[in-house]
Amino acid sequence: MQTDLTAALPVSFDDVRAASAAIDGLVIRTPTLPSPRLSAATGASVFVKYETLQATGSFKDRGAANRLLHLTEDERRRGVVTLSAGNHAQAVAFRSSELGVPATIVMPVTTPSVKVARTEAYGARVKLEGETIAECQEAVRALMEAEGLTLVHPYDDPLVMAGQGTVGIEMLAAAPELDCIVVPVGGGGLISGVAVAAKAINPDIEIIGVEVAGFPSMVAALRGEAAQCGGDTLAEGIAVKNVSATAVEIARHLVSDVVTVEEDHIEGAIYAFLVQQHTLAEGAGAASLAALSAQPERFAGRRVGLILTGGNIDPRLLSAITVRALERADQVVGLRVTVRDRPGELARVTEIIGREKANILEVSHHRMLLNVPAMRVTIDLALETRDKAHAERLVGALKAAGMSVSYIDPFTAAVS
Template sequence: MAVTFKDIENARTVLAGNVVRTPLIRADKLSDITGADIYVKFENLQVTSSFKDRGAYNKMSSLTDAERARGVIAMSAGNHAQAVAYHAKRLGIPATIVMPETTPSTKVERTRAHGAHVILSGETLAESQVTAETLVKDKGYLLIHPYDDDKVIAGQGTIAIEMLEDQPDLDVMVVPIGGGGIIGGTAIAAKHIKPDVEMLGVEVKLYPSMYHALRGQPAKCGGSTLAEGIAVKNVTERTITIAKQYVDDVRLVGESDIERAVMAYLTHQKTLAEGAGAAGLAAVFADPGHFRGRKVGLILCGGNIDPRILASIILRELEREHRIVNLRIQIDDRPGVLGRIATLLGQLGANILEVSHRRMFLDVPAKGAELEIMVETRDGPHADEIVARIEAEGFSTRVLDAPGGRETVRRG
């Protein structure tokens, strides 16, 4: 049975008062950066910090008493898990969640905190699904699928109704794609309300399952991605059929685009976005010309990011912007040289973060030493000024580009 706009309207009635009607806010700084008129739907403000609350509640609230007594099971990389666990507890339904072993610890802990029994199984969501289906057969649980379910898709579609109520003249909506539930529901609703709105889906390059499915091609998926929430190998006939009818195109984004988008949400919007949640903005960054001058609706679909990963992203972006620079400097091994360089850096307004002083490498002269200094700068031009001044003092300098692994050799 295909999902209809009426199903999505019914879901909206069910969800009223049970999930958060999140705000759609114009992102002034992101608009300035991209040249587009950016509006962000903050689904990271749901109780479980993702849009999954909508589909999970819409599905589980429809269960009969007999189905609730059986208990439910779900497989998820984190956000669907938390949503099922949270709303199952509210509705008095026993819940078991199967999660990939690679799921960030913050998502596992939060799922357990909602009272669900968590099983870690498999490296990928597809492997977790095998475990969940086995438990359905052995234990009689009712499977709450994260995307291959009409009630779930209808629940996610309510996002588009709210967005177009708040901003009726959106030109394009950019929606992350994992299994295709959120793009399916929002596309059905958006095209019903405003047929000329452009619906763009976004996948990561490592998991282009829907991208290739729409082109009738086999998809090669795999690898470690920051956007684990949309790292789905297997889209289904249900979601493919909807996408073929309602989705205009699917874009692929790289890991660096996602990292930049996570950082942009943090620094410019003062909000947390996980990798999957930032995929829409990553697509705008990857192809700004397509969006320039248009009203663009982005769904920040989740904010459950591991603090350690977030810290790594912040550091990597500061290095990309040359606000943190790693210098490798060859010096004479004699008293006062290190102090001379440290004084120079202080005079130039650079903040020294780390220093490593090495002598016992064969590529370093016997009477020499090598300094590795990590410094904090104001921006790229400031970093260039610092390097130029060190070179002017006669020191051979290498600027290490940590994210890309490159070295730029400069001779003093």
């Protein structure tokens, strides 16, 4: 039964339930599963909603499908247009292809070619315009006027919001005992829909939004302030400068708080999903877990639902994050070893490393450094070790053989 919490809002629980019925069988009903490992790491009882299992790898399939299903016959014939550099673009392209609707996606010229190719592979027409999403808006307006295309907005559309809200219905069906749901916030479409659904089902549940610190748009909007946004972020999917006014109105009524997280917590959450859950998470998708890592005392002992919104992360970025995490855990260490400049010394170094069961990843000789005596040579090594204790045993063995050994700081490349 619909409660007073949602009855007068721009998106109602009836809207979300209607969306759930409309997209049933079209969009995947993804699992919500308990995570003992993340629970142990955070001190909360953690449940994860795996939206990474959608056809295009994110929750965006839901809102796109619901909006496209509501097109009139004339709108279907003329086609749709949207602006996006990521998951929404792929969702609209994929769902339009499935429904036989021509789709045009306007993307910034800076969009990585892999994303452009993936969107085109779904059958959409892609137009590259401007440097940013904001600069794409004029191109979208021009296409709507010239070709009569219908806009499928990434987040500022009640039908899109209702579609995203089906995440909340499914989470509470699978885990009705949840005390709170933590939701990544970009333009506000997901958190508004989820809040409407969850609060209608359980008025006592707490909805908490998460933004990346460089783009605190919802935080600012709720305070009635202008957002100060900018900078590079791992969570580009929620790096949105302007949130939906409709989403802000819903958040004022139903969202308990919106917190911000720093880049290091986003990075750590991506790696935690990889090693603890064996799951790929893009930066925006990992934001909910980042909030738990940043504020563990706030969630300790509570039953917390995390929405893993998407897994479309660049493999090269994931590789860099993985290596950085291994360096922090002293499972990849850098050493500078100084030895006598004579034949056989490198073999002595590698023999000791092998005996200590470490693995050499990279090695380089330096004879031209002026801070090294003329009769000596430095060897820089990147090594794979089990942990800090293992690395220290290796260093001790090298020093015991008469070698000078220093650590190469992975943060500064300074030698200490």
